[in-house]
Amino acid sequence: MEAMRQEIILGCVFIYLLLCIGVGLWAMRRTKSAGDFFVAGRGLGPVVISLAVFSSTLSGFGFVGGPGLVYATGLSSVWMAVCSALGFATGYYLISKRIRMIAEVRDTMSMPDVVFARYGSETARLLTAATIILGVLGYLATQILAMALVLQSILSATDMLADISLLACVVISSAVLIFYCVTGGIIASVYTDLVQGIVMIISGALVVITAYSVFGGGFTEVSSILLEKDGEDIMPFGTLGSMASLSWYFLFGLGLAGQPHVASKMMMNRKLSDNRVVLPMTIFGYVIAAMLWVSVGVVMRALVLGDVALPLGAPDEAAPAFLSTYAHPLLAGIVFAGLFAAIMSTADSFLNIGAAAIIHDIPKAIRGKSLNNELFWARASTVGLAVFAAAIALYSGDLVAILGAFGWGTFAAALVPVILIGLNWKQASAKAAIVSISISLLINFVIQLYGIKVPYGISTGFLAMLTSMILFIGISLLEKPKKLPYDIDRIMDL
Amino acid sequence: MKLIHVVFALLLVVAGITIFVLTSEPPLNAAGIASDSIKGVSLGGDGAARLSTIGDAPLYFQIAVILLAVCLLMMGVNPKRRDTLFKGLMAGAGAFALFAWIMLYTSYQDYLATGQTDIVAGFPVPTNWFFWGVWGSFVVFNMIYVVFFNRYFLHPDDEKTFQDLVAELKTEKGGA
Known part of the structure; x- marks a missing residue:
């Protein structure tokens, strides 16, 4: 079986891609309106929602970037994963009920719709849509690039496609993504998320077992090697130190609920009472899949620092190198498919919310109504957005890295105060929402654009989020409370 | 306040x-x-x-x-539903989260001072507090959500009030 390793990996990935195309075709028959395209007609069950929420949260970053970061900096980045219990708690305590209720009474399709319903401000809606487009472009470009790089690494290992170009890999992987997103919209997206979530859970569990058996002494031997060679890396704050780690905990823990691709899924469930089941299932799935992040990272670091393996060319090679060297060919195949799953499940969510911002939210904010024939334009803008993001991924040089880093922090800093606090505090004002979104964008952009290094490795997204939260509450407290629309006022009493 | x-x-x-x-x-x-x-x-x-x-x-x-x-x-919980039990649950879970954090921090300080630490379940003691304490303490809040869902997070009365609101708005729309 070892001799057939590349063929097995390729076969697993091929089957997975075919499955995505099949789901797209199936979902096309169920997508009859823009409401179906963007929020699945608010008719999804708890299993689909929970797997969609966790798989779109744990993107390709968790499967490639995460192990790479642990290899490079020890456990510092694991604060981004350990905070998931807080992140999902804030999401379900603070927004899941109200966002779903607002979706039902106002027929909202997107986060900017919810912001408009809450604040009655077209400017706030426009700024939210602009934030989403900026964040989506960065995130989507990095996901497409990651998808193409993984495909290139698989195909170039075969004799027939040894010289395949990155452009060809971008075209192949984007074509599958675009196909199922255009044909089936969010229905295809969440049902592929279901498949992707299951693949990610299986991959996570199997990889931990494999990682455990790399050293005869299991993780105890891994820890002993790392304690001897450095020590700080296997301690809770890793090599980046305590303030860098804790700033990530703040940003990722309190910021998860502000991620539009996660929060918008909370509008799609059939029944409010499903949330009781969705929350634990989401956490379970996330934890199992995230174990890959930690286990592969620490094992690869121990192998290299312990002089058992040669240093990697780059930290992001940690997961692929581990799979190609230590995993059974069939497991490697499943995990590579899981890797595609992780990337695609996030990318399809971004395509969906980005398309909604372009054809639904911005026209509504500017001319007071959405476009005619929204479903057609939703499909057209999905293609346009994917092609534009692919072009950024291929030709923008450093811009893709800047936009990618900009993603999570942008969403968290701009949307957490407006959504998380705003849906639970009646005095929150439109002016505060506008100022906090604008300032958070400004801080994030200036720091990223000018490459400003923050002392102690403190996250720039954290600084932007903290500032926007303080401004949001401070400005709202200074203003006189305004009367809310009747329906929103009643919902906020529940 | x-x-x-x-x-x-x-x-x-x-x-x-x-x-x-x-x-x-x-x-x-x-x-x-x-x-x-x-x-x-x-x-x-x-x-x-x-x-x-x-x-x-x-x-x-x-x-x-x-x-x-x-x-x-x-x-996230309606002020009128924040009874003594709810406040007690949140205080208890919060105290556990603080305890886990302080155990992590002090065991890490001990390691910095002595250069020694025990390895338990494959990882150093402070790292175990990190994995299981920091993460697990907020899982308690998620368990509160699941166990007390109907009491604090979606009370049957609130669900009924919401359904009435939806019906009322539909009637208004129909009338208009």
Whole structure:
């Protein structure tokens, strides 16, 4: 079986891609309106929602970037994963009920719709849509690039496609993504998320077992090697130190609920009472899949620092190198498919919310109504957005890295105060929402654009989020409370 | 004092500690040292030296963040449903989260002072507090959500009120 390793990996990935195309075709028959395209007609069950929420949260970053970061900096980045219990708690305590209720009474399709319903401000809606487009472009470009790089690494290992170009890999992987997103919209997206979530859970569990058996002494031997060679890396704050780690905990823990691709899924469930089941299932799935992040990272670091393996060319090679060297060919195949799953499940969510911002939210904010024939334009803008993001991924040089880093922090800093606090505090004002979104964008952009290094490795997204939260509450407290629309006022009493 | 005022005060505390840290002169290896021999890998070096200029600022920072998180979570429950049991549950879960954090921090300080630590279940003691304590303490809040869902998070009366609101709005729309 070892001799057939590349063929097995390729076969697993091929089957997975075919499955995505099949789901797209199936979902096309169920997508009859823009409401179906963007929020699945608010008719999804708890299993689909929970797997969609966790798989779109744990993107390709968790499967490639995460192990790479642990290899490079020890456990510092694991604060981004350990905070998931807080992140999902804030999401379900603070927004899941109200966002779903607002979706039902106002027929909202997107986060900017919810912001408009809450604040009655077209400017706030426009700024939210602009934030989403900026964040989506960065995130989507990095996901497409990651998808193409993984495909290139698989195909170039075969004799027939040894010289395949990155452009060809971008075209192949984007074509599958675009196909199922255009044909089936969010229905295809969440049902592929279901498949992707299951693949990610299986991959996570199997990889931990494999990682455990790399050293005869299991993780105890891994820890002993790392304690001897450095020590700080296997301690809770890793090599980046305590303030860098804790700033990530703040940003990722309190910021998860502000991620539009996660929060918008909370509008799609059939029944409010499903949330009781969705929350634990989401956490379970996330934890199992995230174990890959930690286990592969620490094992690869121990192998290299312990002089058992040669240093990697780059930290992001940690997961692929581990799979190609230590995993059974069939497991490697499943995990590579899981890797595609992780990337695609996030990318399809971004395509969906980005398309909604372009054809639904911005026209509504500017001319007071959405476009005619929204479903057609939703499909057209999905293609346009994917092609534009692919072009950024291929030709923008450093811009893709800047936009990618900009993603999570942008969403968290701009949307957490407006959504998380705003849906639970009646005095929150439109002016505060506008100022906090604008300032958070400004801080994030200036720091990223000018490459400003923050002392102690403190996250720039954290600084932007903290500032926007303080401004949001401070400005709202200074203003006189305004009367809310009747329906929103009643919902906020529940 | 309303919860939002406590949240605002805690955010200012977090901001104050952050400003203190940002204005402290960072030691040479504050955010790690690049390895000479391995590309892309950094080392932590002397952990105690990294804290020399900021002292216990990380300890207080995270205490404020945990309290902030608990207050925010409490805001998600309708004020009229925040009974004594609910406040007790949140206080208990919050105390557990603080305990886990303090155990993590003090066991890490012990390691910095002595250079020694036990390995339990494959990982050093402070790392176990990190994996299971920091993560697990907030799982308690998720368990509260699941167990007390109908009592605090979607009370049958609230569900009924919402259904009435939907029906009322539909009737209004139909009339208009």
